[in-house]
Amino acid sequence: MEKLKKTALFNSYKKYGAKIIDFAGWSMPVQFEGIIPEHEAVRERAGLFDVSHMGEADITGKDALEFVQNLITNDAAVLEDNQILYTPMCYPDGGIVDDIIVYRFNGEHFFLVINAANIEKDISWMIGHKGNFDVEIKNISSSIIQLAVQGPKAENILQKLTDVDLGKIKFFFCKRDVIISGRKCMISRTGYTGEDGFEIYSAAENGEYLWDRILEAGREEGIKPAGLGARDTLRFEVNLPLYGNELSEAITPLEAGIGFFVKLDKKNFIGREALLKQKEEGIKRKIIGFEMKERGIPRHGYEVLTEGRKIGEVTTGYRSPSLKKNIGLALVDSAYSKLGTEIFVKIRGRLLKAEVADKKFYKKKYKK
Known part of the structure; x- marks a missing residue:
């Protein structure tokens, strides 16, 4: 430590x-x-x-907007001064470098908030694409x-x-x-x-x-x-x-x-x-939400199966403190992403029944 x-x-x-x-x-x-x-x-x-x-990067200069636009998948051109957006930042193959928050102070000054584990990687990525x-x-x-x-x-x-x-x-x-x-x-x-x-x-x-x-x-x-x-x-x-x-x-x-x-x-x-x-x-894999139908708490990395065949893995799983249910998110083959589909999660060597559910388990209460 x-x-x-x-x-x-x-x-x-x-x-x-x-x-x-x-x-x-x-x-x-x-x-x-x-x-x-x-x-x-x-x-x-x-x-x-x-x-x-969390990391923070300051982007300044006359090409700040164009530079940020090239880095991110979302559209920073729609932002007003002091407005914020959420966006992925991707590799050429579509994989995600990081998901970041972009603050526009003005057209020549942006402030980026990046994930703690990715600070050095993200800064290097930005510098490498300064061109x-x-x-x-x-x-x-x-x-x-x-x-x-x-x-x-x-x-x-x-x-x-x-x-x-x-x-x-x-x-x-x-x-x-x-x-x-x-x-x-x-x-x-x-x-x-x-x-x-x-x-x-x-x-x-x-x-x-x-x-x-x-x-x-x-x-x-x-x-x-x-x-x-x-x-x-x-x-x-x-x-x-x-x-x-x-x-x-x-x-x-x-x-x-x-x-x-x-x-x-x-x-x-x-x-x-x-x-x-x-x-x-066509998107061949999707993140789904699911609810356990048998007793067991899903965890990150646990296998998701159907008919004995692996179709994906749990990305996050918990006993929900708000809902008092065992629920999870998983990345699975798109064919099994329909609501109500029966799936199984391998928990401590046992295949336990679950059902595909709405990913929005709890309703957001943000002030608009």
Whole structure:
């Protein structure tokens, strides 16, 4: 654990009783009080996550928009200043380099949020595709902290610490130069839990101070510090994909079920030809949702079978804290993706019955 990277909030973890794990080379809290109470706090009240392990890249220059457009499958040209979009970033063969969040500050300044495990890979990928674009690419990950306040009471809690009217920040928009408890921050409203909430970006030295102030402000509302365990169960229940599970270099966005974020009518981007060909020829694998019909909890990597033949693998599986059901996501042959189809999951050597179900297990409650 000594060689693992640490966020600027590492010293706060023990203070709040965190259980630390190795996550993508980082010392991160998997839980504080426990995954279930933290999950329930976010669904019912509010939770505070340290997600400072995520990476950030600053893209500036007169060709910033064209450069970003070439990298991503979604269309950044539709963004207003301070608007945000979610997008895959693909290899030429259509496999996914990463799924990222793109902030447009203006036409010559974009801010990209990338997954912790992919920071070095993504930055290298961007630099390798700079070509003749007049842009500067800066990896600013180590200088920034990111906190996420998530849950139905998130706005009420954070509003106590700022004079900015948070109700005016729309879903997938941000506001810069916001003062929170005396510290300059950027606030966005996206979320990775299915609940309303905010991301707070600030200088690394403000991390522990902001963490403490937010928890103090939310004490009466029942806010809890939350770890990566609850973050995973929350995102999974609302079918938000995770890189390394539902997304990877071996899975295309069309197979992953996020084709909405692939704009094939956009003139050009890395991977377009391969994705266009895949769509024309038909998608042979799909991410499905399923519900166990026999007792057993599916886990990542478990085999999915039918008539004794392997048709895919579980990408994520849990006993859902919100629904009290054993459910999962799996990448399977498209022929078995129809709702109601009977499948079997191999759990500890036994084939247990399951049924293909709607992937949106829990209804999102984002503020629009």
